[in-house]
Amino acid sequence: DAKTTQPTSMDCAEGRAANLPCNHSTISGNEYVYWYRQIHSQGPQYIIHGLKNNETNEMASLIITEDRKSSTLILPHATLRDTAVYYCIVRIRAGGTSYGKLTFGQGTILTVHP
Amino acid sequence: GAVVSQHPSWVICKSGTSVKIECRSLDFQATTMFWYRQFPKQSLMLMATSNEGSKATYEQGVEKDKFLINHASLTLSTLTVTSAHPEDSSFYICSAKTHLAGYNEQFFGPGTRLTVL
Numbered sequence: 688d689a690k691t692t693q694p695t696s697m698d699c700a701e702g703r704a705a706n707l708p709c710n711h712s713t714i715s716g717n718e719y720v721y722w723y724r725q726i727h728s729q730g731p732q733y734i735i736h737g738l739k740n741n742e743t744n745e746m747a748s749l750i751i752t753e754d755r756k757s758s759t760l761i762l763p764h765a766t767l768r769d770t771a772v773y774y775c776i777v778r779i780r781a782g783g784t785s786y787g788k789l790t791f792g793q794g795t796i797l798t799v800h801p
Numbered sequence: 802g803a804v805v806s807q808h809p810s811w812v813i814c815k816s817g818t819s820v821k822i823e824c825r826s827l828d829f830q831a832t833t834m835f836w837y838r839q840f841p842k843q844s845l846m847l848m849a850t851s852n853e854g855s856k857a858t859y860e861q862g863v864e865k866d867k868f869l870i871n872h873a874s875l876t877l878s879t880l881t882v883t884s885a886h887p888e889d890s891s892f893y894i895c896s897a898k899t900h901l902a903g904y905n906e907q908f909f910g911p912g913t914r915l916t917v918l
Contacts, residue, residue: 730894730909731845788835789907791845
């Protein structure tokens with residue numbers, strides 16, 4: 688699976704949008720971009736995923752560049768409870784030999800402050 | 802989303818004993834389950850992948866005789882840490898997925914914190 692690069696940490700003011708970038712310049716055509724987050728001492732929580740189109744759900748929006756080499760996770764109105772480690776992961780779609788395996792990098796520590 | 806539970810949430814044991822951790826998918830059938838380990842201030846490391854009714858596939862460097870995995874049903878997988886030692890102290894997290902169409906997400910359990918004295 689392609690490797691991802693994320694900033695080590697970011698800060699965001701409560702109520703503002705949090706924009707978390709991710710570089711995946713070696714992504715291949717059959718790999719999806721996934722975002723998970725992990726609140727301290729809990730299991731990871733799925734946020735969103737996409738292939739090439741922008742995606743939005745009740746938690747966040749995912750913006751993928753046209754060349755698919757980078758993406759941005761947007762939390763539109765960050766709250767204190769959004770403080771967590773955010774992981775950007777690329778994963779081969781169904782049919783690949785590593786389908787189902789999520790390889791976690793170091794992620795971005797997002798701190799939302801009052 | 803689908804719910805995955807783990808039991809126990811934390812356990813303390815003496816060195817040399819074995820510890821069993823259960824992972825259950827509560828509202829879906831998990832054809833594949835994964836076990837991860839996370840040391841303090843580090844990321845999650847995949848230990849093994851198990852499919853219901855078959856032997857687990859272990860990642861490189863993970864001792865299969867030390868970390869026994871059983872996936873006997875579509876809703877339950879167990880991880881047994883045999884002859885645990887202090888260096889096995891860690892946060893163990895399972896996740897589960899189904900092969901039903903449209904379900905691309907992996908759902909994670911809350912984790913089990915193991916402390917070996």
